[in-house]
Amino acid sequence: MNFSVGDTILYGTNGVCKITDITEEKFNYETHKYYVLKPVFDENATVYIPFDNEKLISKMKRIISEEEINELIKSLKGKEIEWIDNENKRKEKFKNIIYNGDREELMILIRTIYLHQEDLVKNGKKLHIMDERFLKDAEKLIYDEFSLVLNINREDVVPFILERM
Numbered sequence: 001m002n003f004s005v006g007d008t009i010l011y012g013t014n015g016v017c018k019i020t021d022i023t024e025e026k027f028n029y030e031t032h033k034y035y036v037l038k039p040v041f042d043e044n045a046t047v048y049i050p051f052d053n054e055k056l057i058s059k060m061k062r063i064i065s066e067e068e069i070n071e072l073i074k075s076l077k078g079k080e081i082e083w084i085d086n087e088n089k090r091k092e093k094f095k096n097i098i099y100n101g102d103r104e105e106l107m108i109l110i111r112t113i114y115l116h117q118e119d120l121v122k123n124g125k126k127l128h129i130m131d132e133r134f135l136k137d138a139e140k141l142i143y144d145e146f147s148l149v150l151n152i153n154r155e156d157v158v159p160f161i162l163e164r165m
Contacts, residue, residue: 012059094134
């Protein structure tokens with residue numbers, strides 16, 4: 001997939017980024033060509049992605065359209081991940097979902113953690129801090145992209161999704 005300066009993309013856990021430059025930089029005595037990414041919601045960060053690193057390049061994804069967002073939301077009805085009681089297995093599963101950045105899996109993860117949190121609250125318990133962190137990471141990836149594409153505030157993403165489900 002080819003990207004150009006000015007493209008807005010989704011990159012790994014950095015979320016929505018703008019490609020601000022394509023440059024050659026020298027790191028560790030070697031010169032390589034890089035995409036220079038600026039996360040849209042973190043002005044202080046800059047990410048360099050080497051052209052010759054397929055693994056990192058594969059984490060660069062085009063931003064989806066409003067129609068694709070609506071289709072994604074419709075496709076999620078009733079889908080959730082079965083809750084994994086074993087913390088280590090759950091951590092591994094959730095970590096892989098965040099790392100892979102598949103939007104459908106991220107949305108299902110958010111839904112699953114929300115439903116689990118509701119059950120816990122009914123019993124006077126709180127969500128495990130690890131699960132809270134995964135929820136925040138997944139929400140950041142989805143909500144930042146949705147708010148940008150739909151031109152709405154981040155806080156309005158959940159009501160937007162719920163309205164369509």
